[in-house]
Amino acid sequence: MDTAPPSERELAELDDSQDLNYQHILALAFAVKEINGDPDLLPNVTLGFHIYDSYFKDNSTYYATLLLVSTLEIFVPNYLCDTQYNLIGVIGGLDPLISLHVANVLDVYKIPQLIYGSAPVMGDKTPGLPFYQMVPKKDFQVLPKNYQYILALAFAVKEINGNEKLLPNVTLGFHIYDSYFQEKWTCYATLLLIFTLERFVPDYLCDAQYNLVAVIGGLDPLISLNVANILDVYKIPQLDVDWVNGKVESEICTGEEKLENLSAFLFEMGMTGHSYSVYNAVYAVAHALHAMSSSRLNHRMMVDGGGLKLLLHLLWQAQPLSVCSESCNPGSSKKVKEGKPFCCYDCIPCPEGKISTQMGKKYTYMNDCNKCTDETYPNRNQDFCIPKEISFLSYGEPLGITLALSALLFSFITALVIGTFMKHHNTPIVKANNRTLTYTLLVSLLLCFLCALFFIGQPGKMMCLLRQTAFGIIFSAAVSCVLAKTTTVVLAFMATKPGSRMRKWVGTRQAYSIVLSCSLVQVGICIVWLATSPPFPNLDMHSVVGEIILECNEGSVTFFYCVLSYMGFLASISFIVAFLARKLPDSFNEAKFITFSMLVFCSVWLSFVPTYLSTKGKYMVAVEIFSILASGLGLLGCIFTPKCYIILLRPELNNRGKLMRR
Secondary structure, eight states, rough: OOOOOOOOHHHHTTTTGGGGGGGHHHHHHHHHHHHTOOTTSSSSEEEEEEEEOOOHHHHHHHHHHHHTSSSSSSTTTTOOOOOOOOEEEEOOOOSSSHHHHHHHHHHTOOOEEEEOOOOOOOTTTSSSSOOEEOOOOOOOOOTTTTHHHHHHHHHHHHHHHHHTSSSSOOOOOOOOOOOOTTHHHHHHHHHHHHTTTOOOOOOOOOTTTHHHHHHEEOHHHHHHHHHHHHHTTTTOOOOOOOGGSOOOOOOOOOOOGGGGOTTTTTTSSOOOOHHHHHHHHHHHHHHHHHHHTTTTHHHHHHHHTEEEEEEEEEOOOOOOOSSOOOOTTTTTEEHHHHHTTTTTTEEOOTTTEEEEEEESSSSSSSOEEOOOOOTEOOTTSSSSSOOOEEEEOOOTTTHHHHHHHHHHHHHHHHHHHHHHHTTTTTSSSHTTHHHHHHHHHHHHHHHHHHHGGSSSSSOHHHHHHEEEEHHHHHHHHHHHHHHHHHHHHHHHHHTTTOOOOGGGGOOOHHHHHHHHHHHHHEEEEEEEEHOOOOOOEEOOOSSSSTEEEEEEOOHHHHHHHHHHHHHHHHHHHHHHHHHHTTTTEEETTHHHHHHHHHHHHHHHHHHHHHHHHHOOOOHHHHHHHHHHHHHHHHHHHHHHHHHHHHHOGGGOOSHHHEEEEO
């Protein structure tokens, strides 16, 4: 394989994304060509090089580094069959983090790395990594290249505003925006100039005292062209810096340009400090190789007269150095040092919930930390925003499946109890304490279990309207049935006393009146709720980090707790009445079972409130579903388990004589 240095034509065809560091490539090629042309420095040895881009990504950096130590252009880790091509050294990038990643791989193979940018910060986990820094330490290495243009603009505006005859009663001002050499940032900055100051609302301008009269273009012809495309819509002129031939050419480069014919105003002609460091790094490798090849210990490395052909690989990034401070890493922001020039600053971590990140081709980072959009959140390093996940209690996750199956199972059990009671419809234990109330209670419990399914799945408008109101009305009907049963027992006992006036209150009519009136109160509360502040689907983007919660906003928290409070009031009355009637001498007295069932019911819903308030997202919904299932199961189990036991397992006890004796 021919390893002669690439020509200028070949170098010009490299990825145009590296145009900012084209001079570094030229410095590398020039040094390699100069060394190969020196017969005294490395006789019988030909230097070559390959260039890889890290794309500012860790995985790309590691991949490119492994390519260096593998067979050329074939990625097989730890496999090298090109004996005539040997990797002697690596020139690292401007980014210290990239150089650190490269060193982690090269250290395994004991290959040195020369860096011409900032040295990585070493820690306890990175001891002894081989770095050879080629950049001298200087307080001021690079001045802000465009600072002179800003000064010229500010000076001109100040001169004009000081001339009372030129623009009386008019004050000029200016705003400066950076395009970051990207089309989208250019368009965004141009639109910011046109609309309300610092507030990007397209085609909306409310600052009548600020009027944009002209725009001074940038130094890049493409930037000015993008600006002009927008300004033309609003008929705003652009004053461009004088380009080659006084206009922006539609075809910027042909690939045949000569360096000496290009505008010195647009292109850097002098050698920069970084380019000189690249040049020195190549010579450092060459002199080290010269010393090594002259040593007896390494004499066997020379291939019989064919010469040792080396591949010198360059991994570089585009990161301009600040004047007196290192560039801040992503996830941090600049804080200007007091009493120091504006280019001297400290790097402080971004506060929680904010990020700073790379803005364009230049390896520069935002001066301030910014919040992510509502749809995204910061990653762990706070250097870019991650899309939030959509979250709701669905049928496709274990929690949703478990709750849904539980609701269906309890509904099935309730249906079996209803079937059992209907089959033994005329037996004494079914007829006791008003069997119509018993069926009403069982149907209410069946609907309670089924209404839990309203809480699972993606919230919709109808689901949000129905789930809380249906739950409140159905549960109120169930508790009303329990209250009616308990009241019937108490009234029946009081009516047995001689001369009691309570006999006229004993009967099914009073029991039905209790169920109907208590249920209608809850229906009235729900109607007012739906008429004034109905629940609706909502996106909660702030309660849980990294999640967008699809939820039902209750519309009015007051009405939600009114529904719960009324249910609690009915349950409390039922518990008190049942507790007082638990020892009454009635053969079919259910008061003991009702007392225990109401105790379970009240315990569940008392613990529900603090648990519900302490959870967020889909787990709030899961807590309410669990409370619905637990309290319903408590009523079903405590009241109907003893009756089902007698009906199914002890049928001989299901007659009036036996029950009376018991």
